[in-house]
């Protein structure tokens with residue numbers, strides 16, 4: 001696991017956007033896995049600014065979002081589809097036909113969504129880089145504690161903590177869905193690379209488990225320890241619970257020296 005501890009949330013956004021830009025320079029038709037929530041917002045703003053300055057283009061890019069609420073229409077502003085349009089897709093040159101979310105609009109049988117989504121990801125050639133946030137309870141996507149570490153895209157019932165922390169996005173609590181379709185933990189682990197962002201002290205306990213805890217379905221993010229190429233970009237506050245912080249900083253300095261000498265592999 002590459003653990004990069006940065007000064008603040010702005011630095012995390014800058015680093016995350018730079019990594020996406022570098023990937024698209026190497027592979028303009030990359031497949032990106034995208035996340036919602038408040039954490040990646042600043043990174044998306046940065047990518048929009050980069051696009052406006054002509055530093056990056058998304059014309060060949062395909063995207064798959066991690067999750068979506070059951071029962072919301074794509075054009076519902078409270079849906080993750082609405083979020084993605086508002087925060088990113090409406091402001092860049094991406095082909096909307098290549099953007100995907102595991103939509104489960106009213107009338108759709110939720111059980112059918114997961115297998116179709118998995119098939120679409122396979123047809124696109126798999127995900128090159130999966131962006132992730134992390135919930136305070138260690139969830140990734142909407143894989144709540146006790147999710148199978150071998151899970152694929154399916155319906156999950158949200159925990160009361162998750163419902164509470166996401167209630168801020170809903171004007172009327174009665175409109176907040178309690179079910180979501182989410183990529184599974186095995187789906188996320190199938191991405192060639194993973195980049196998890198976490199900022200703020202609210203995330204310190206989850207980050208501690210993710211980096212230093214034992215692999216456990218009770219902290220789903222710990223499954224990333226089994227992945228070959230994971231970068232964890234965190235700010236000082238989110239890193240506050242890490243016991244071996246000095247070591248991670250030292251490793252990073254060494255990595256930078258290697259990069260200067262041999263370039264990126």
Ligand code: GLP
Pocket residue numbers: 035036037038039040066067132133134135136140141142162166
């Ligand atoms: C939601 C999303 C997750 C996200 C998490 C953290 O539950 N399904 O993908 O990582 O919230 O959100 P935030 O970044 O707002 O803390």
